[in-house]
Amino acid sequence: MITAYVRLEVRRTLRDVSFVVFGIGMPVLMYLLFTNLGGVDPEWRTASMVAMAAYGALGAALSTGTGVAEDKGSGWLRQLRVTPMTPRQVVTGRALTGSVIVLPAIAAVLAAGACVNGVRMDAWQWAAVALVLWLGALPFTLLGIGNGYRLTAQSTGMVNVGWSLALSILGGLWFPVEAFPGWLRSLSGLTPTRRFAELGQSLAAGAAPGAAAAAVVGVWALLFASYAVLSYRRSARTV
């Protein structure tokens, strides 16, 4: 039942032209732009590849929440409540959908790195980076779902874009944190996005991911999960 729901929602997402253009095309375009303007730094090409894939995953993950808010507004969530699917299955299906729709953006940016920018890594590194990016996107899916259950469709779209921008820039997904002033760099270290990208970047550099990075991501994951559960509990009975 959940599988059927995930299939339906993934299909709906991938048919959304703006999702494909902005959710998949944008990170790829920005990656190629940022790594080819003003000199070629192979290290930055690799680091930025991971960061931009993380940015793409972030955007797609949050968009799951926008979908929830739209479905709440259109009455589709209410219609689902009169099918044998339980609200819990619906929200689980949504989270799984989020996990599926982050994949194209991750894959597209990594492919651009390998094919266009000539990034070279061992096979295990590619696999490990992709896996970490994929799993690490889940907290952001939960954040998006939390917003989606709590807010209207319009405000969810805005709020998600806001979160996406703030987390991307603060987390150094667009510009390297090395360019940040000291205080901003410390702040960046507390963001889930910085640490999320860091996990992938250490793997890409051939090192084991740091415990601190994993801990920060873990704490944010718990926060976002609780937020999603609270928002869902508050609204699932009233949709």
Place this chain on the structure above:
Amino acid sequence: MTKPPSAAHPARTAPRQLPDPDGDAPAIRFRHAAKSFGAVRAVAGLDLDVRRGETVALLGRNGAGKSTTIALLLGLDEPDAGSVRLFGRTPAEAVRAGRVGAMLQEGRPVARITVRELVAFAARTYPAPLPVAEALDLAGLTDLAGRRVDRLSGGQAQRVRFAVALAGNPELIVLDEPTAALDVESRRAFWRSMRAYARRGNTVLFSTHYLEEADAHADRILVLDRGRTVADGTGEQLRRTAARGSMVCVDLAGRPSGGLAALPGVDAVEVRGDRARLRTRDPDATVTALAALGAVRGIEVTPPSLDDVFLALTGATAPTPSASAPGENAR
């Protein structure tokens, strides 16, 4: 759970054979159910039983409590007091078991999905659904199966919602104002589909504020007003209940009209030219009395219209709820 082999023809009349753990519990049972929103008592102590296989119309003006009744019925809302049971279980359990399908009133079509995909998905959520092709056929959507749901006309989209409601082959189907905003053609097609589904032995409950629809398509009409049932019966029974609205007209043939008001049953007399119009609560007695006076020329008895009945039952004043009713079923 075994279900009857899916009928290629929806016109079967045999009731469905279901071994039922809940015995003979009625399809729907409300006991003193109440629900308020702030100071508004939307449902005020409703008692209601719907037998399995019945097609029942929930009739009332806007704000009479129809939608709240349906929300309670589907477990979308909890009653403040009293109980609601479907097949002897709570609404949530019955919905969870796949025994209920519903077509809700509000709702925009789901975006970026075809009719077939949507109906197939809805079917998948039920334990023993109809074959998708059959659900599409019942709702008259076979030719539209490949079209995107968000690119259909209003009438077509309404049929999609009906198909979603019946895709799981539920024993009880609940339709909240299913024909609101449909044109005559779409209405007719819709009711044909609904009756085909009811004929399979299913229980149907629909809400409407069109009297003619309730009378034409339901075995039984429940008139709801201010959160209570004010009448319950067939259209014919309702008409009889409110028979005091009957009109007896007769030519005076030069006779004086004085004294007519004193005839048995007569509540009001109106004279236009040589013709008297007597509003009577007992048309038989009135006609007999007129006959005794020899005043029978051009005599004519008009039963109250359904609109009169409705107004009498709900004590409503203008505007008539069915003023914009479709002409197709008008009597």
